[in-house]
Amino acid sequence: MARSREGTKPAPRKAKAAVPDEGNRRSELIRKAGRLFLEKGYDATTIRDIADAVGMRSGSPFYHFKSKQDMLKAVMIEGLQSALASQEEAMAGLREPEEKFRALVRSHLRIILEDHAEFPVLLYEWRALSGESRAEVIAVKDRYEAVWQSTLKELKKAGLVNDDSKVVRLLLFGALNWTVQWYRPGGGLTLDQIADHMIDFVLCPDTPKKR
Amino acid sequence: MARSREGTKPAPRKAKAAVPDEGNRRSELIRKAGRLFLEKGYDATTIRDIADAVGMRSGSPFYHFKSKQDMLKAVMIEGLQSALASQEEAMAGLREPEEKFRALVRSHLRIILEDHAEFPVLLYEWRALSGESRAEVIAVKDRYEAVWQSTLKELKKAGLVNDDSKVVRLLLFGALNWTVQWYRPGGGLTLDQIADHMIDFVLCPDTPKKR
DNA sequence: CCTACCGATCGGTAGG
């Protein structure tokens, strides 16, 4: 569309419009593989399952990825990158620690519960990722978690939370990430309602020192 | 032992002492299978892995279980039953809601972080359990969760918690069950320290109504 | 990206 060139010669107008470029096919594989890895697990998902899902023959995914492991890594990194993008967008312009925290919670829930399966795959198929790939994924993962850490620190400074230690962050991540196990869209609770419960769960503004 | 019969004839005293009875072999298979299912995942664990771990040949586990699925179900039910037993023991004689809650948290953490892998397998390999086996496992699972539910209700009545809805229970389970992902024995935090953080995370005794 | 294929491995079984 945007790239159409108005030249002098007729140009091959009827070039097969159905042929997607390579990047699209690759992302399509990542998306479908992500879904399958999350639903059935990495090991129970076969290359044939994935190929079927995008309408390819069983050998063809290897044109885009050199191995099944490579697909897993690609799924996880894709999940992290879109999480980072959402996180950045959600936090943009916010100054208040509490607002930032709310934005983080909402953004995280959206990433793990809406649309995309890539981030949940990162959470629940970590075991299946080979040792060699882990370092690469961890590097991106650390960037994502660092934002949480600093926001929790600000919350603590503002007296909105009693403890910003690593344990608390891990407990919070547990409550957040576990939602993947039970949340079903249209199942009574909206995503925002869960977010509000989560925030109430963590913030204790009226009790600077509990118990 | 209890069944030994004192007859008149010498009786075969030196019956091979190294031969374990069938029940022991079965539990041994369950224990090792549980470990492997948790470490590598159900699908990535082969019958040969399990047989090796208990010193059997690859076909022999099928003398004790009719299929691999059957082993998975056995692992999960074993995990639930010992969890129920621990739960009962921990709660015995307690009256105070807060004490009961503390006991539940400690008992749960012990079950999922100490020794046994069976309960974590239930948590993280649910997907691998076939539809037919699920109902059976769910029945036992419901009994375990009912105790939590009623204790949370008591906490609410006592004003020690602001909300005893299903969401809160699920968030709490998330924080609890996620510990399996990061807790390592001897890694700085003791189990009791985690329990205390968890309890502070949930109880807000001084704020009957937050925000 | 397809066709045709391979070696390896897997869950499970028969017969003792």
Added chain:
DNA sequence: CCTACCGATCGGTAGG
């Protein structure tokens, strides 16, 4: 519980 084995399936590749 072992031996010996089978059919099915899987990740991956060569050659186009």
